[in-house]
Amino acid sequence: MTSRLPLAVAPAATALLAVLLTGCAAPAAEAPTDPGAGSEETTAPEPPAAEGPDLPAQTVGADTDCSFLADDQVTAVWGFDVVDLDISTVIEAGGVGGILYGCDWNQSDDGTGLTIGVEVRDYVSPDGATQYFADARNGADFDGEGGIVLEPVDGIGEEAGVLANANTADTPEFYTETLIVRSGTLLVQVTVTDITNGVTPGQFRDQLAATYEAAFAG
Numbered sequence: 001m002t003s004r005l006p007l008a009v010a011p012a013a014t015a016l017l018a019v020l021l022t023g024c025a026a027p028a029a030e031a032p033t034d035p036g037a038g039s040e041e042t043t044a045p046e047p048p049a050a051e052g053p054d055l056p057a058q059t060v061g062a063d064t065d066c067s068f069l070a071d072d073q074v075t076a077v078w079g080f081d082v083v084d085l086d087i088s089t090v091i092e093a094g095g096v097g098g099i100l101y102g103c104d105w106n107q108s109d110d111g112t113g114l115t116i117g118v119e120v121r122d123y124v125s126p127d128g129a130t131q132y133f134a135d136a137r138n139g140a141d142f143d144g145e146g147g148i149v150l151e152p153v154d155g156i157g158e159e160a161g162v163l164a165n166a167n168t169a170d171t172p173e174f175y176t177e178t179l180i181v182r183s184g185t186l187l188v189q190v191t192v193t194d195i196t197n198g199v200t201p202g203q204f205r206d207q208l209a210a211t212y213e214a215a216f217a218g
Contacts, residue, residue: 053068053186053215053216053217055068055120055122055216056068058090058099058101058122059090060090060091060092060099061089061090061091062089062090063087063088063089063090064087064088064089064090064101064102064103066085066087066103068118068120068215068216069103069105069118069211069214069215071085071105073214073215074105074116074211076214077207077210077211077214078107078114078116078207078211080107080113080114081107082105082106082107083106083107083108083109084105084106084108084109085103085104085105085106086103086104086106087103088101088102088103089101093121093122093123093128095123095128095131095132096123096124096125096127096128096131097123097124097128098121098122098123098124098128098185099121099122100119100120100121100122101119101120102117102118102119102120103117103118104116104117104118105117111195112195112196113194113196114192114193114194115192115193115194116190116191116192116211117189117190117191117192117193118188118189118190118191118211118215119188119189119191120186120187120188121186121187121188122185122186123185123186123187124185125185126184126185128185128187129182129183129184129185129186129187130182132182132187133159133161133180133182133187136150136161136163136180137150137161140163148163148164148165149163149164150162150163150180151164153179153205153209155209156179156181156209156212156213157181157182157183157186157188157212157216158182158183158184159181159182160179160180160181160182160209160212161179161180162177162178162179162180162202162205162208163177163178163180164177164201164202165201173198174198174199174201175193175194175195175198175199176191176192176193176194176199177191177192177199177201177202177203177204177205177208178190178191178208179191179205179208179209179211179212181212181216183216186216188212188215188216190208190211190212191208192204192207192208
């Protein structure tokens with residue numbers, strides 16, 4: 001059992017106790033150190049999550065969830081009220097695998113107005129999107145008058161281009177114009193179709209880019 005000092009101590013004993021305590025004083029405490037500094041157990045911070053569109057989940061065999069582009073967003077970009085929405089069935093994409101789906105926003109029920117189409121190929125790796133874009137670029141460029149070219153578009157995705165008629169005469173020869181954008185695992189095609197008046201190359205280029213950004217920039 002450990003004995004305790006009495007509450008009252010004689011002056012001589014007190015002086016002796018003070019001397020003994022002075023000689024046994026504890027050394028000054030060292031400044032605290034960072035527990036992670038120089039420690040093998042230090043955990044590196046996780047890299048930030050990659051930025052990208054927050055797309056709705058799609059299921060093969062089911063109707064496409066077209067909520068990635070709302071009707072009012074189409075109206076804001078193109079200036080017409082959507083009267084009809086065509087929805088595709090989600091299917092498996094070829095190549096390296098993934099899914100393919102699309103939606104059309106129509107200005108009229110009979111097709112005489114503009115139709116805005118968005119097709120999405122969501123591959124399991126960026127290789128699929130890269131290969132598809134390369135094929136579109138290499139296969140679409142034909143020499144000669146009236147050929148189809150993929151004209152580069154800057155500032156959209158990782159790589160983008162517009163399929164257009166090489167002959168930019170005032171009278172349009174095509175009824176559609178398509179923007180192709182590669183970004184990560186996504187290969188997106190945004191198309192405007194006008195079967196009544198046709199599409200002059202470059203006529204809707206800004207709206208095509210704005211449509212992509214409204215749906216996929218995020």
